[in-house]
Amino acid sequence: MTVSHITVTGGGEYVVNIGRGMLSQADSFLGPILGPAVNKVLIIHPPTLGAVAAKLREDLRENREVLLAEVPDAENAKRIEVAAFCWQILGQADFTRSDAIIGLGGGAVTDLAGFVAATWLRGVKLIQIPTTVLAMVDASVGGKTGINTTEGKNLVGAFYAPHSVVCDLDVLENLPRNELLAGFAEIVKCGFIADEEILTILEADIDRATDPASNEFQRLIELSVGVKARVVSEDFTEQGQREILNYGHTLGHAIEHAERYTWRHGAAISIGMMYAAELSRMTQNLPDSVVDRQKNILESLTLPTTYKAEAWEHLLGTMKRDKKARGSMLRFVVLRDIAQPTILNVPDTSILYTAYQELTD
Numbered sequence: 001m002t003v004s005h006i007t008v009t010g011g012g013e014y015v016v017n018i019g020r021g022m023l024s025q026a027d028s029f030l031g032p033i034l035g036p037a038v039n040k041v042l043i044i045h046p047p048t049l050g051a052v053a054a055k056l057r058e059d060l061r062e063n064r065e066v067l068l069a070e071v072p073d074a075e076n077a078k079r080i081e082v083a084a085f086c087w088q089i090l091g092q093a094d095f096t097r098s099d100a101i102i103g104l105g106g107g108a109v110t111d112l113a114g115f116v117a118a119t120w121l122r123g124v125k126l127i128q129i130p131t132t133v134l135a136m137v138d139a140s141v142g143g144k145t146g147i148n149t150t151e152g153k154n155l156v157g158a159f160y161a162p163h164s165v166v167c168d169l170d171v172l173e174n175l176p177r178n179e180l181l182a183g184f185a186e187i188v189k190c191g192f193i194a195d196e197e198i199l200t201i202l203e204a205d206i207d208r209a210t211d212p213a214s215n216e217f218q219r220l221i222e223l224s225v226g227v228k229a230r231v232v233s234e235d236f237t238e239q240g241q242r243e244i245l246n247y248g249h250t251l252g253h254a255i256e257h258a259e260r261y262t263w264r265h266g267a268a269i270s271i272g273m274m275y276a277a278e279l280s281r282m283t284q285n286l287p288d289s290v291v292d293r294q295k296n297i298l299e300s301l302t303l304p305t306t307y308k309a310e311a312w313e314h315l316l317g318t319m320k321r322d323k324k325a326r327g328s329m330l331r332f333v334v335l336r337d338i339a340q341p342t343i344l345n346v347p348d349t350s351i352l353y354t355a356y357q358e359l360t361d
């Protein structure tokens, strides 16, 4: 079993383990990570991972009590009612501050599990076991946890770092292809905001790059986690630098809201990144070649890059609730060039509409 380790220091020091075979030796690998003081573990998981969760429970239960919380699939997990369901299980099982929560699932579950761990007794040990590409490279690392409200995406949450992250690539075996490709949107994001090697690997051979069995795939996971780890270690609570991880998310989150959370996060972010690139071309002189390069890479992953013209007013209204906004000032992450992100303050929304017109079918 070869496992690489990336250390993150934001919000406490922890390790992201990336490799294969870790879950097949769950007790010998996860036991020491949980530690001897943990008597009870709650594994929060979606229905699709019921069998994986049950196996994990069998492997871990010899030395501790293990409970399962099956939560609704995908974005339906990120609701206050679901957090309350988890709190109820923890309360009824007398979970104390020396016990632990495992988030086993995609980004929706790791966001929820993180929020539950941050809020139960004001914080219990959290181990993230991401099971989608997106959750491995992004959601499980960095400690942004949260749920949605009727008004928008991730509007309630906490910064709460995990104790450890376990990315076992073997778990991706049954991940549907469209989910796998959607996760690549965040990998592309890391390439454009911080690390051109990611783009080079994607362009060299997209089939190998997206094959979970290939070395290129593992390298992309490691490079992307590396980008995230560096950024969140510098700025855990998003006082500045961390905002670059929001490239493509201002419009992307508004699209997710407009689509009532039925779209994959990565698909919405793909369009959002094209929008940010158009804004960058208009305001930062981002070369046409970079905008075209981003479009080509996203299209090679079959990710969407255009959206409905008639949606603009609704999207603009939702973007005003973006966490980067300050008063009536919308703020966007834009690029001066590859790996040169900066913030664009937008007092006048006319420029936003002009850029949007470039995206419409």
Ligand SMILES: NC(=O)c1ccc[n+]([C@@H]2O[C@H](COP(=O)([O-])OP(=O)(O)OC[C@H]3O[C@@H](n4cnc5c(N)ncnc54)[C@H](O)[C@@H]3O)[C@@H](O)[C@H]2O)c1
Pocket (backbone or CB within 6 Å): 046, 047, 048, 049, 073, 074, 075, 078, 105, 106, 107, 108, 109, 111, 131, 132, 133, 134, 135, 138, 139, 140, 141, 142, 143, 144, 145, 154, 171, 172, 173, 174, 175, 176, 179, 182, 183, 186, 264, 265, 266
């Ligand atoms: N906290 C952060 O920093 C951060 C970063 C990026 C995204 N996010 C959040 O992550 C969420 C999106 O995450 P996602 O794309 O992983 O989606 P997701 O969690 O909804 O999972 C996608 C689908 O894949 C299924 N699935 C998960 N693992 C599987 C597996 N191994 N095999 C088969 N099916 C599997 C799930 O049941 C679900 O239907 C969004 O809510 C987004 O806001 C958070």
Ligand SMILES: O=C(O)C(=O)C[C@@H](O)[C@H](O)[C@H](O)COP(=O)(O)O
Pocket (backbone or CB within 6 Å): 138, 142, 144, 153, 154, 186, 238, 242, 243, 245, 246, 249, 323
């Ligand atoms: O970790 C971050 O910081 C990010 O912005 C990563 C994003 O990919 C992620 O989607 C995050 O959940 C967005 O957070 P939000 O603060 O814009 O809600």
Ligand SMILES: [Zn+2]
Pocket (backbone or CB within 6 Å): 138, 186, 249, 265, 269
């Ligand atoms: Zn994201």
